[in-house]
Amino acid sequence: MRVVVKAELCEGNGKCEAAAPEVFRLGEDDLSRVLVDEVPEALLPRVEQAIRLCPRQALAWVGNEPPARE
Amino acid sequence: MTAEMPLHAGDVNLADEDFFARGEAHALFRILRREAPVHWNPGGELLRGWWDITKYEDVLFVSRHPEIFSSERGIVMFEPVDENQRALASQGNGKMLITMDPPRHVRLRRLINKGFTPRAVAVWEPAIRKITGELLDGVAGKARADFVIDVASQLPLAVICEMMGLEKKDWPLMFQLTNKVLGAGDPEYQTDVPAAQRGTADAARVTNNLGTMQMFGFFAQVLQARRAEVRQDLVSVLVDSEMGGDRLSDEDILWFCFLLILAGNETTRNAISGGLLALSEHPEQKARLLADRALLPSAIEEILRWVSPVTHMARVANDDVEIRGQQVAKGERVVMWYPSVNRDEDVFPEPDRFDVGRSPNEHLAFGIGEHFCLGAGFARLELLVMFDELLRRFPDICLDGPVERLRSTFIGGIKHLPVAFAPN
Numbered sequence: 320m321r322v323v324v325k326a327e328l329c330e331g332n333g334k335c336e337a338a339a340p341e342v343f344r345l346g347e348d349d350l351s352r353v354l355v356d357e358v359p360e361a362l363l364p365r366v367e368q369a370i371r372l373c374p375r376q377a378l379a380w381v382g383n384e385p386p387a388r389e
Numbered sequence: 390m391t392a393e394m395p396l397h398a399g400d401v402n403l404a405d406e407d408f409f410a411r412g413e414a415h416a417l418f419r420i421l422r423r424e425a426p427v428h429w430n431p432g433g434e435l436l437r438g439w440w441d442i443t444k445y446e447d448v449l450f451v452s453r454h455p456e457i458f459s460s461e462r463g464i465v466m467f468e469p470v471d472e473n474q475r476a477l478a479s480q481g482n483g484k485m486l487i488t489m490d491p492p493r494h495v496r497l498r499r500l501i502n503k504g505f506t507p508r509a510v511a512v513w514e515p516a517i518r519k520i521t522g523e524l525l526d527g528v529a530g531k532a533r534a535d536f537v538i539d540v541a542s543q544l545p546l547a548v549i550c551e552m553m554g555l556e557k558k559d560w561p562l563m564f565q566l567t568n569k570v571l572g573a574g575d576p577e578y579q580t581d582v583p584a585a586q587r588g589t590a591d592a593a594r595v596t597n598n599l600g601t602m603q604m605f606g607f608f609a610q611v612l613q614a615r616r617a618e619v620r621q622d623l624v625s626v627l628v629d630s631e632m633g634g635d636r637l638s639d640e641d642i643l644w645f646c647f648l649l650i651l652a653g654n655e656t657t658r659n660a661i662s663g664g665l666l667a668l669s670e671h672p673e674q675k676a677r678l679l680a681d682r683a684l685l686p687s688a689i690e691e692i693l694r695w696v697s698p699v700t701h702m703a704r705v706a707n708d709d710v711e712i713r714g715q716q717v718a719k720g721e722r723v724v725m726w727y728p729s730v731n732r733d734e735d736v737f738p739e740p741d742r743f744d745v746g747r748s749p750n751e752h753l754a755f756g757i758g759e760h761f762c763l764g765a766g767f768a769r770l771e772l773l774v775m776f777d778e779l780l781r782r783f784p785d786i787c788l789d790g791p792v793e794r795l796r797s798t799f800i801g802g803i804k805h806l807p808v809a810f811a812p813n
Contacts, residue, residue, distance in 0.1 A: 327495055331506040332765075349506035372751060374761040376453055 320358050321381040322366055324351045328377035335378060338369040343378075351377070398425035403441055403726070403798060404466070406574050409700065410796040415741075418443055418729035427715040430466075430724075435590070437468045439703065439722035440715070445733040445753065447712055448725045451704055452758040458704035458723060460760060461490050465799055466703050466724045477598070484644040487652070491759060497645075500630045500637075501623060502763060504552075510766035513548065517774045520547045525782055529813050533789060536806040540779075541661035542654070544771055549653025553646065554622025555611065562607065563650055569600025571655045575796040577804060601647070608646040612639060623649060655800055656698045657768045660754075661775050662803040663696030664689075669788045671743045678745050679784055682777070688745035689772045694752035695743055697728040700801045702756065727753055728801060783810040 322342065324335075331349030335342070339362055343351050358366050370378045394416060395401050401417050408414050421428050421443045432438035442448055451458045461483045469475045482488045486498055503509060524543050528534040542564060550560045572578040573596040576587040581599050586592050611624055619625045627642045637645075668675040678688050703724045706717050717723060731752045732740035755762035762768070779786065789809035795802030 327499065330502050330761075330763075331508070332761075333507060345507075349503075349508050374755065374757050374765070376758045 320363065320366075321356065322353055322358055322370070323379055323381055324353055325377045325379065326350055328375045330375055330377075332374050334372040334374060335369040338372060339365040342366055343369060395420065398428055401428065401430070401441075403430055403724070404436065406796045406798055409798055409801070410575075410794050412792075412794055414700075414728060415732065418726060418732070422729060422733065427713045427717075429715075432468075432470070435470055437470060437722070439466050439468070439724050440712070440717055442712065442723050442725045443729040443733075444713065445730040445736045448727075448730045448753055449757060450712065451723055451725055452753075452756060452760070455490055455494075455704075455759040457707055457710055459490050459707050460488050460494075460702075460704060462705040463722075464488055464702050464704070466701060466722065468722060474594070477594075481644060481647075484640070485648040486645070486763070487648055487760060494759060496632055497641075498763065500632065501626060504623065504626070505763050505766055507766055510770055513767070514770060514774065516551065517544070517548060517771055518778070520544055521774050521778045525778055529782070532812045533807065533809050536665060536808045537658065537662045537803055538805065540775075541665070541803075541806070542658045544661065544775055545657035545768075546654040548767060548771060549650060552623050552653070553611075553649060554615075554620055554624055559607070563654065566600050566604045566607070567651055567655050569596050570604065571651055571800050572795050572797060572802065572804075573597035573600065574798075575804070604647055604650070605643055608643050608650075609639075611646070612642055652762075653764060653767075655802070656762075656764075657771050659698040659795075659800065659802045660693060660696050660768060660772055662806050663698065663801065664692035664772065664776065665779070665786070665808070666788070666792060666803065666806060667692060667695050667743050669786075674743055674745045675780075679780055682780075684745050685773060685777060687748055687750065689769060689776065690750045690752065691743060691745050691747050692772065692776075693754040693768075694731045694737070694747070694750055696801055697731050697752075697754050698801050699727055699754070699756075700797070700799055701726050702760070727756075782813060786810040 329350050331345055333345055335351050336345055342353060342355055342358060342362055344354055346352050398421055401420055403417065408417060421441055426444040427447060428441040430439050430441050442451060463479055463482055464487055467478065469478055486494060489497065521544055524540050528539050534540065546560055546564055550563060568578045574593040579587040579592045579596045582592040582595055615624045615628045619629060624646060627637055627645055630637055678684050701724050703722050706719055706721050706723065709719050710717050731754060734740055755765040786808050790807030792803060793805040795804055
């Protein structure tokens with residue numbers, strides 16, 4: 320699975336870096352960057368958490384529509 | 390007129406501002422979360438009805454789907470039945486970030502959001518500490534103060550006015566007009582209305598309209614000055630901005646200023662005063678914080694959850710949609726109640742316990758998604774610095790009279806908070 324940061328939405332709140340520092344890092348410009356190509360299996364729950372917590376909905380899995388409401 | 394406390398969801402009417410003025414709204418929210426978490430609040434002859442949304446997950450759902458739940462048809466619960474009144478109430482719709490949908494919202498927000506990122510906010514810390522120090526110096530010798538008037542309102546007011554490059558002589562006017570616009574339903578601010586008519590819906594409308602017009606008149610002069618001479622402030626950034634090759638119009642900029650000044654000074658004020666009130670009412674939590682200052686960041690988050698300074702935001706459904714099994718029809722209004730979702734039993738263990746060490750604490754006091762509070766970083770920093778300095782200098786600060794709350798369903802405000810402390 321791959322995850323992306325939508326740069327036009329990111330405002331550097333840093334929730335993603337706090338949830339999964341192996342996957343996300345805030346740059347000098349206060350934009351979050353994805354550090355890995357494929358998210359390792361073991362980190363999937365924490366990336367899910369980052370996606371859920373991002374105040375700006377700036378994170379998304381690649382190739383997946385937002386999941387339908389459970 | 391004092392309404393009886395309802396026992397069941399069918400009797401709950403969240404349009405009744407007196408419940409909020411008395412600080413009793415949580416009892417109503419508890420009933421709704423238990424019995425009718427998506428609750429149809431009937432309107433009446435004057436107002437159209439709306440859906441009350443009181444559960445955390447449902448506010449997440451509404452907030453994350455701006456394509457279904459629009460902000461462009463108004464963000465407050467009240468939608469007058471009368472056509473003229475409706476036109477007046479909706480004059481700002483689609484004109485401000487807060488009343489705008491994507492993609493325009495994203496584009497306009499990007500004009501200024503670089504000034505609100507963590508790094509940009511951190512630059513302000515010395516200034517915020519200096520202002521806070523001066524405010525506390527101002528009351529230090531007195532032993533008593535109205536904490537709202539003397540301290541809590543002054544810090545956010547000073548910061549947003551500095552950011553917008555407003556002259557110090559105009560700051561009291563900004564405070565006064567903010568109260569008229571956002572506190573229009575409270576008789577204390579209805580000073581343009583004869584005393585006998587205060588407290589009515591008409592008085593609220595007149596107060597809001599006059600406050601709005603005076604605010605626009607004021608910012609029209611500021612705008613003229615910045616067009617003549619660009620400076621280093623937010624108004625100048627807007628004057629200098631282009632969107633799709635076009636400059637922002639005067640009207641765009643004036644609505645922007647209107648939003649910035651209101652959002653910047655009414656909300657954090659109430660988090661500061663509400664935070665001090667919460668600490669005073671929970672002396673064991675205050676003692677815990679005084680003993681362990683490393684708890685300050687989590688205490689600030691708990692204050693935000695506890696106070697929820699913005700009480701509601703409304704959206705209008707663009708389509709028929711189902712929320713928690715309830716059918717919401719296209720064109721109907723849904724109202725997200727932040728104080729309720731921030732005490733949702735399904736998310737926060739012991740939600741009615743004020744706990745300065747609470748973790749996790751993913752409250753929604755700043756909203757979430759498309760319209761997440763742009764100024765959240767400033768609010769957090771102002772709160773951190775204020776409580777850091779306040780508890781260091783006045784560890785014994787305590788209540789010294791009755792709390793006076795704002796009569797409003799939109800802002801969880803405190804108008805007056807008498808406090809006493811050992812002078813220093």
